[in-house]
Amino acid sequence: MRPNFFHHLHPPSIPAEQSRFRYTLGAGGLGIFLSLVLLVTGALEMFFYIPSPEQAALSVQTLTYLVPYGGLIRNLHYWAAQALVVVTVVHLLRVIFTGSFVPPRRFNYLLGLGLLALILFLDFTGYALRWDEGVRWALVAGTNLLKTIPSLGKSLYGLVVGGSTLGAATLIRFYSWHVFGLTLAVVILGIWHAFRVRRDGGIAAPPPKQRTNNARISRFELVRREVLAMLLSAAALFVLAALLPAPIAAPIQAASDSLGEARAPWFFLWIQQLLRLGNPFWMGVAIPLIALTTFAALPYLFETLPTDQQGHWFPRAGRGAQAIAAGIVLAWLVLTILESLR
Amino acid sequence: MNEKDVTRRDFLKLITNGLLTLSGLLGLGGIFRFLTYQTDPSPPTEFDLGPTTNYPDGSRTVLPRVPAVLLHTKDGYSALSLVCTHLGCTVNEDDSDGYVCPCHTSRFSANGSVVRGPADRPLRALRVEEHDDGRLWLYTA
Numbered sequence: 001m002r003p004n005f006f007h008h009l010h011p012p013s014i015p016a017e018q019s020r021f022r023y024t025l026g027a028g029g030l031g032i033f034l035s036l037v038l039l040v041t042g043a044l045e046m047f048f049y050i051p052s053p054e055q056a057a058l059s060v061q062t063l064t065y066l067v068p069y070g071g072l073i074r075n076l077h078y079w080a081a082q083a084l085v086v087v088t089v090v091h092l093l094r095v096i097f098t099g100s101f102v103p104p105r106r107f108n109y110l111l112g113l114g115l116l117a118l119i120l121f122l123d124f125t126g127y128a129l130r131w132d133e134g135v136r137w138a139l140v141a142g143t144n145l146l147k148t149i150p151s152l153g154k155s156l157y158g159l160v161v162g163g164s165t166l167g168a169a170t171l172i173r174f175y176s177w178h179v180f181g182l183t184l185a186v187v188i189l190g191i192w193h194a195f196r197v198r199r200d201g202g203i204a205a206p207p208p209k210q211r212t213n214n215a216r217i218s219r220f221e222l223v224r225r226e227v228l229a230m231l232l233s234a235a236a237l238f239v240l241a242a243l244l245p246a247p248i249a250a251p252i253q254a255a256s257d258s259l260g261e262a263r264a265p266w267f268f269l270w271i272q273q274l275l276r277l278g279n280p281f282w283m284g285v286a287i288p289l290i291a292l293t294t295f296a297a298l299p300y301l302f303e304t305l306p307t308d309q310q311g312h313w314f315p316r317a318g319r320g321a322q323a324i325a326a327g328i329v330l331a332w333l334v335l336t337i338l339e340s341l342r
Numbered sequence: 343m344n345e346k347d348v349t350r351r352d353f354l355k356l357i358t359n360g361l362l363t364l365s366g367l368l369g370l371g372g373i374f375r376f377l378t379y380q381t382d383p384s385p386p387t388e389f390d391l392g393p394t395t396n397y398p399d400g401s402r403t404v405l406p407r408v409p410a411v412l413l414h415t416k417d418g419y420s421a422l423s424l425v426c427t428h429l430g431c432t433v434n435e436d437d438s439d440g441y442v443c444p445c446h447t448s449r450f451s452a453n454g455s456v457v458r459g460p461a462d463r464p465l466r467a468l469r470v471e472e473h474d475d476g477r478l479w480l481y482t483a
Contacts, residue, residue, distance in 0.1 A: 141429040141445045158378040167382045262431060262444040276446045276460055280429055283460075 008198055010222055016215035018205045018311050019222060023098070026229050027091035028197075033230050034084040035190060037237065041077035042179065049129065051175035053168050056131035057251035064248060071245065078246030079237055081123055085267050088116050089329070096298065096325040099305040099318040100204035106299040108196040111189055113295055118186050120267060125178040127265045131171055134249030137262030139166060141275070148281040205311035261342070270335035291328050298324065387483035391470075394419075394478050404435070408480060410468055421468040421480055422454045428461040441465065 017023065048067055050059040063070040092112065095101050101109040128139050143166065146157045162169030197203070208214060264272040274283040302321040309315035314322060389408055397403055397419070403412045409424040409432045424433050424441065431445035439452040449457040454465030469481040 137431045137445050140431055144430040155374075155378060158380065159374065162377075163380045163382045164384045165382075169381050272446065275429070278460060279462075280460070284429075 005195075007219075009194055010219045011198065011202060013216040013218050014202060014222060015205045015211070015311070016217045017211070017213045018203045019217050019225070021225075021229075023311075023313070024203070025090055025094050027087050027094055028194075029226055029229060030087045030233055031084060031091060032190070032194065033233060034080045034087060035186070037080040037234075038077060038084065039183075039187075041073050041080065042183075044073050045077060046179060049175075051129070051171050053131060053171055053252070056129065056171060057249075060130055060132070060248060064245075072241055075241035075244075075246050076237055077126075079240040079244075081126060082266070083233075083237070084119055085123060088119055092116060092295070093325060093329060096318075097322055098204060098313055099310060099315040099321070101299045101321070102303060102305045103299065105200045105204065108193060108200055109299055110296060111193045111196065113292065115186060115189050115193060117292065118182055118189065122178060122182045122186065123267055124265065125174045125182065128174050129171070129178060130248065132249040132251055133253070134247055135265075136252050138264045138268070141262075141264075141272075142268070143170070145280060145284045149285055150281070203311075206309075207307050210308045211311075264339075266336070266340070269339040270332050273335040273339035291332075294324060294328060387481060389480040389482070391478040391480055393476050394472055395476075397478065405480070408468075408482065410480065410482070412470065412478075412480070419470040419472065419478065421470045423466040423468050423482065425466070426461060427463040427465065428459075433465070 045063060048059055048063040048070065050056060060074070064074050065071065095105075095109060095112070124142065128135055143157065143161050146160060147153045149156060158164075160170075160173065162173045205211070263269070271284055271288060274287060277283055298321045302318060305315055305317050309317055389405070391397070391405070391412065397412060397414045399414055399416065401412075401414045404410075404424070405412055405421075410421050411424060412419065412421045425431075426433050426443040426445065426448055428443065428446055428448050431443050433441040433443045433448075433450065436442040436449070440457060441450040441454075442448070443461065446460050448459060448461035450461070450465050451457050454467065456462065456464055471479050471481070473479060
């Protein structure tokens, strides 16, 4: 048979032990599925969305309330985007907690971290595209955060915002980044990420002689499981989309009285909480960057894992990396909960 | 370093990489200039507030389009910017004559000084001028 990308991603057989759901959590595959849902629903939304300050929020209302199935498509896009953040973080933790980030998988781990950062930017730009009262202050605070960066801040603000204040130039920039720039980067890095899995020796497992269980599953079994997972998650997305509509608010008034409390999008609530505590540059820029750099440093700090400990949850030799990752994610969770309880 | 250590191949490689880096940096600089061009005009910094008679002695007027608050006391006119000095959200009036920011709950007193962080600078005092035609102007620059 002629080799193709599908067969590259699905080898004739893979170790049964490491293809179980309780080992992979299905997170990487789910990430790919959610990305596909986002591409399709996002492309459909583009037929109605108008990226201008006067019309953006109204066009979102048209899409949501008037266009047949428009609300469903927008809700699916919203929930797939929220789920993608969760699934990406779960995937990152799975990879760290099973010691799958050490060389030869180090490069792919870094690609994955890059994808996480891009996904957060995609979520924030997508959130901002609503251009309504609900996103207004998060947008003001988020972009003003750039100005706090020493020496680079002012020009970085101009680069992102396209002027000295938020306006039409900002919206069209966020739109271009969201539907083209960031999306293109995620598609390219995502394909590369999936391609590298097999290149790096497939899913992390001990060498054959050190395995307790040498059973393997076939390509057909793997695809069967993937289809099952896709159907289940699609069903979950439809239920969420039907029951919990994506947030929407009134269009931004040029000079309206602001509301009682402004909320960051949930995935940035931790930064909003941090910003209450002190210097905006340290809390809002430096600490998030330090957290990301720490994750990137893990495969350099903990470079080796004995072969007999690979392909299992919580290998003993990987305790340091596990503790650091758990610490960061725990801090993130606590800050998020503290902020959402306010 | 001994001159013999640098072969013709090394030298050419160095020159090639150097030129590639230079052109890359030049390209980045170009993209940077391209992206930072400002298409929209900057927001206004001068506001015509209308005749002074609209603001009688003892009045306190919120001007949402600035945003600022204009005070007329026996000492004359004064104005306070309502842009939070932390990250630029517009502050709201609170129950006790002060101001509170909706983003990170910085609190300011009635005269703009910081009551509670994270803001570390007081609300900006803005210049107000009464022109000869009896109109009041506010300057945010």
